[in-house]
Amino acid sequence: MGLRYAVIGTGALGGYFGGKLANAGHDVHFLFHSDYSHVAAHGLKVESVNGNFHLHPINAYQHTADMPTCDVVLVCLKTTSNHLLKDLLPPLLKPTTLVILVQNGLGMEERLAQAFPNISIAGGLGFICASKRGPGLIEHMDYGKLTLGLYKHEERDDNDREAVDQSLLRTVVADFNEAGVESHYSSDLALARWKKLVWNVPYNGLCVVLNSSTDQLMNQPHSLAILRELMLEVIAGARACGHDIDDSFAQAMLDSTRTMTPYAPSMKLDFDFKRPLEIEAIYSNPIQAAAAAGQSLPRIQQLEQQLHYIQSTYLG
C-alpha cells in the first residue's frame, strides 16, 4: 500500500508536483478553490517541458471536510494564506500525518507547530518555473526540483517519532523521484530555506519595486550590484543564525540566474495580479531571525519597507 497524499492549494506548484505523483499512479487528493467546478468537469491539464499530461478523472475537492485523512499533506498555498490552515488541516490529519509546507520563506513551520503542537511537520522547496495559465491549466516552463527536510520541534524530544517521520519523508522523496520529480532529502531544512532566500530576497522584491523582469535586473550594472549586496546580506543573516553559507554562493546564484529563461518571480506575478505579497515569509521573518541573533539587515529591511508601501498603496 502506497502513501495517501493531499494537496492543499492546487496552483502552479501543487498542480505540478501533486499532479506528477497522481500521474504516476499515487493516491492523491487535491483541494481546489476557484478552479473546482472546471476541474471536476474537465480534469487538470499540465503542460510541461518534461511532457504534458491530463488528470481526468481526478480526486478533486472543494472542502477538506470532504477529503479522506492522508499520510502526507502537501501544503502548496501562498504563505499569505497560511492562517487558513487552522481550519483546513484537521479533517486530513491522522496521528502520523506528515504536513509538508512547500513554500518559500522562513518561519512557517514554527507558526504551524504553535497552532498544531502534536503534528509532524516538514518543509519543501520547489525549484521550478511554473504558472497557472487558466482554470485547471498549469504551465511548467523550466526546472522542477524539490528539496524536502524535516522540521525539528524545538521543545519535542521524541527520537522514536522523529525516526518515523524521517522514514516517511524519505518515502515521499522516493515517490517523487519515481514519479519523475528530481527530489532531495535535506537533513538541514533551515539551511535549505536560507539558501533559497539568497535567490528569493533579491529577485522577488526588486522585480516588484523596479517593475522589471530578472533579465532586466541582470543586464544593468546598478541593479546587478543591488542583487549581489542583498544576497550577501542574506548570507550574513544565515550565518548569524548558525547556518553557514559561503559568500561565493551569491556569485553562483547570479551566474545560474543569468542562464535562466527571462522570468517573472512569484512576487512579481502576485503584484501584477493584485494578490497579497509574501512579505512576511520572505522578508520580515528572516529580518527578525537575524535581528534576534544580533545581525541587522538594512538593505533587506529597506526593500521590505518599500514592498509594504507598494502593497498598501497599490494593492490596498
Added chain:
Amino acid sequence: MGLRYAVIGTGALGGYFGGKLANAGHDVHFLFHSDYSHVAAHGLKVESVNGNFHLHPINAYQHTADMPTCDVVLVCLKTTSNHLLKDLLPPLLKPTTLVILVQNGLGMEERLAQAFPNISIAGGLGFICASKRGPGLIEHMDYGKLTLGLYKHEERDDNDREAVDQSLLRTVVADFNEAGVESHYSSDLALARWKKLVWNVPYNGLCVVLNSSTDQLMNQPHSLAILRELMLEVIAGARACGHDIDDSFAQAMLDSTRTMTPYAPSMKLDFDFKRPLEIEAIYSNPIQAAAAAGQSLPRIQQLEQQLHYIQSTYLG
C-alpha cells in the same frame, strides 16, 4: 555702487532669487537657455506667495560671452549641468569674482575648485518650493530662504583673500535680505550641505522610486520608517565626516515636512519631465565622502543604485 550679479541658469531658483534682487533695483544679468526669446520679448514673470512681480525690461542673455564681468555669479543650474561651467564661467570672471553654487548635494565646490583653482567659491542652499510653470513664468509656492557659506580651498592658505571673500559674501546676504529674501551667512558650508541632505536624500529618491509625493510617504508607516532610517544614515555620514548633527534633527525634519504643502521634490519633477536626475551630487558624493571616512551608508547606497537603474531604464 552696488554689486553686479550674474545668474547662470534662470529656472525656478535662479528666477526667484535673482529676480528678487533685480526687482529691488540691483544690477542683475540673467543667462537664459530655452526661454531666451520669450523673456527678451515679454520679460520674466514671478508669481510668488510673497507678491507677484514682472521684470520687463530685463538684462537677458543667451550666451555668457555677451554678458559683463560680474562681482557675484549665482549658479542656479542643476548639478547635472555643472560640466558646462568650464565654458560658461570665464567671460564673467574678474580676479575678485565670487561664484556661488546655489545647488543641492555635496562636492560641487571641490570640483569647481579643481577646474578653476584661483577663483573664490561659495555655496548656497535654497529652502524654497518653486517651479517653472512656463516660458518666463516662475511660480513660488512656499518658503524662500537662502543659506550662503564660503567654500574653503583646502590647499589655499590666503587669509587676506578669505577676508575679502567673507566680506563680499556678507554683502550678498545683506542684499538678499534687503530684497526680501530671508538669508543667512553660514560659517560652515559643509555642515549646512549635510543638513540639507538629511531632507534631500530620503524625499528626492523615494518619491521617484515609489512614484509618490512627500505627503503620501509621510502617511504610510513603512515609508515613514524608510524616511527616518535614511535620515539617520545621512546624519551618521555627516558625523563620520566631522560635521556633528544630532539624531533629533531627523525627527525635526519629519515634523516640519508634515506641515508642508504636499509637494513633489525636484528629483521627482526631473523624473516626470524626463530630465537627468541629480544622483551624483545628492547620493554618490555623500556616499563616497562617508566611505572615505570609514562609514558605509547601505540604505542610501541601495536607493542610489535603484535611482541609477530607473534613470538608465526609463530616461536612457
